[in-house]
Amino acid sequence: MRPAVHGIHHVTGIVRDGQSNVDFYSDALGLRFVKRTVDFEDRFSYHLHYGDATGSAGSVLTFFPFLDEADGRVGRPQIASTALAVPDQSLDYWRSRLEDRGAVVGSIDRRFDERALSVHDPDGTHIELVAGTGHAEPWDGSVPPEHGIRGVAGVSVLSASPYITASILETFGFTRGGQDGTRVRYRTGRGVVDILDRDTEYGREGAGTIHHVAFGVDDVDALHAWRETLAGRDDVRVSYVHDRDYYHSLYVRDAGGILFELATEPIEMTAGDPSPGEHLYLPSQFEEDRETIESQLPRIELP
Numbered sequence: 133m134r135p136a137v138h139g140i141h142h143v144t145g146i147v148r149d150g151q152s153n154v155d156f157y158s159d160a161l162g163l164r165f166v167k168r169t170v171d172f173e174d175r176f177s178y179h180l181h182y183g184d185a186t187g188s189a190g191s192v193l194t195f196f197p198f199l200d201e202a203d204g205r206v207g208r209p210q211i212a213s214t215a216l217a218v219p220d221q222s223l224d225y226w227r228s229r230l231e232d233r234g235a236v237v238g239s240i241d242r243r244f245d246e247r248a249l250s251v252h253d254p255d256g257t258h259i260e261l262v263a264g265t266g267h268a269e270p271w272d273g274s275v276p277p278e279h280g281i282r283g284v285a286g287v288s289v290l291s292a293s294p295y296i297t298a299s300i301l302e303t304f305g306f307t308r309g310g311q312d313g314t315r316v317r318y319r320t321g322r323g324v325v326d327i328l329d330r331d332t333e334y335g336r337e338g339a340g341t342i343h344h345v346a347f348g349v350d351d352v353d354a355l356h357a358w359r360e361t362l363a364g365r366d367d368v369r370v371s372y373v374h375d376r377d378y379y380h381s382l383y384v385r386d387a388g389g390i391l392f393e394l395a396t397e398p399i400e401m402t403a404g405d406p407s408p409g410e411h412l413y414l415p416s417q418f419e420e421d422r423e424t425i426e427s428q429l430p431r432i433e434l435p
Contacts, residue, residue, distance in 0.1 A: 134361060135354035137304040139322025140284045141346040141395045142192035143214045146204065147255040148339040150178050150197035150432045156253045157182045157193065159435035160233050162275025165409030166401040171196055172376065175418055176428045184268040184283065187401025189348045190322045191268040191283045199430065204338030206258065209292040209389025211342035212328060213258035215248060217266030217285040223249045225279045226261050243312045256340030267322055274435065286324035287345045291388035294329045296367050300386045301325055304347060320347065346381065346393035355382045358394055377415040410434060
């Protein structure tokens with residue numbers, strides 16, 4: 133029996149400027165800045181995390197800001213957008229709030245039984261605010277809690293091979309939830325994955341693109357079990373298990389080109405961090421180099 137996959141754990145994007153990223157997600161969107169740390173593969177680059185009060189699974193957005201990153205282009209095979217849950221009657225509030233802050237705000241669209249407001253962050257990352265109940269408690273920060281974001285509602289993906297991406301989602305235990313035009317929905321225990329079955333140009337990874345979506349599993353044993361299950365398939369490439377300090381993870385790229393991550397939960401990104409977002413959190417293996425690392429990182433001020 134395959135270990136359970138619980139739904140969306142976090143979503144990670146690539147941006148250019150750390151300060152504008154913090155200003156947008158912490159101030160304009162009102163998420164809590166739950167972790168200021170570094171890219172474990174490049175300790176001289178930030179890895180910024182936002183979420184609910186504790187940074188629990190299903191609430192977290194993370195970003196790698198690279199100052200010299202070229203603009204990306206959204207297309208196949210990529211994650212096209214991330215949807216965040218907001219209360220049913222809050223879309224007008226959000227449109228006004230984001231327009232007042234100079235954000236690029238689009239139309240309110242309908243798909244299935246929901247309404248979604250399109251917006252782009254300062255680097256062009258496509259975010260959708262979806263009216264619905266959500267699964268996380270809103271952070272009581274710059275946005276009144278009655279309008280606050282209630283977790284990651286889902287992602288929309290542009291696969292080079294939609295049938296293969298659908299197959300890996302079904303392997304993870306997601307269930308097909310219907311079709312609305314070119315949007316085919318797969319439901320999870322926490323959030324949805326919509327496969328956009330449409331012709332688009334090929335994308336280019338860079339600033340303003342979404343790198344991967346992660347799904348939660350129970351523990352490290354589950355990751356190893358999934359690795360054993362997936363390693364024999366010819367339609368996926370699977371990594372080794374990685375220690376990310378506050379969780380462990382496994383990366384899976386399907387033959388449609390979409391990068392998924394499986395990550396252990398529960399997580400609390402604020403645990404053991406006396407001032408989340410305010411100071412640089414480093415895993416123990418980097419602590420001896422703290423002074424050098426901090427001297428190389430650009431300054432980021434909290435809103």
